[in-house]
Amino acid sequence: MADNQGVSAFPLPPMQYVNNYSDDNIKRNKAPQPPPPPVQDKYQMFGQTFTADDAIIRPLEASGVRRLYPQAYDHKRELKKLNHSILINFLDLIDILIRAPDSPKRAEKLEDLNLLFINMHHLINEYRPHQARETLRVMMEEQKKQRNEISDKFQSNLDHVTQVIDSAVRAIPEDLNLDSKLLVESKLLQEAAAIKEEPMEDDHIDSLDQMMCKIVDEMT
Structure with missing residues (x-):
């Protein structure tokens, strides 16, 4: 779909975007719209303000959340500890709701659970770059496997065609003289x-x- 000037109104895949930026399309004003300029200052996302220089995963202190694990830590160990703490606090919350539903301790337990979940969520998010690398590695291995299968199939077909040609060449008689009569x-x-x-x-x-x-x- 295009507007009156023939410029595409929808984003294009990277390679298709590059191919459509030919000299002819530029002269005829049919080239895609240029990409937006990179963000230099601040931008809003999910209701929060970010800057271009921010880390991909911001620390908890940047969001005003108290950290429940030390600066140097083992992800696996800390996640297990947070999981146990969440389970214990959830059981405590159930006991409070049974014994004294109107007790102010109920709100305290809810706050504790909320803080525990935020810390666990932050630790899980720190695995996202590793997850992205692993996903890319698996995709590349799958592409390599598919290309190897295509290459093997092509080689098999090539060998078969070569055998057929060799058989046809060997079947040609050596003496091609016409009958004397x-x-x-x-x-x-x-x-x-x-x-x-x-x-x-x-x-x-x-x-x-x-x-x-x-x-x-x-x-x-």
């Missing part, structure tokens, strides 16, 4: 045609008849 017949016919083209005189009629009779006898 056919060569004799052709030569006799050519001699007869040459005799017919020559001007015939009366004294040559008998010799021509004899020649024609000889040709017919030899052919039969």
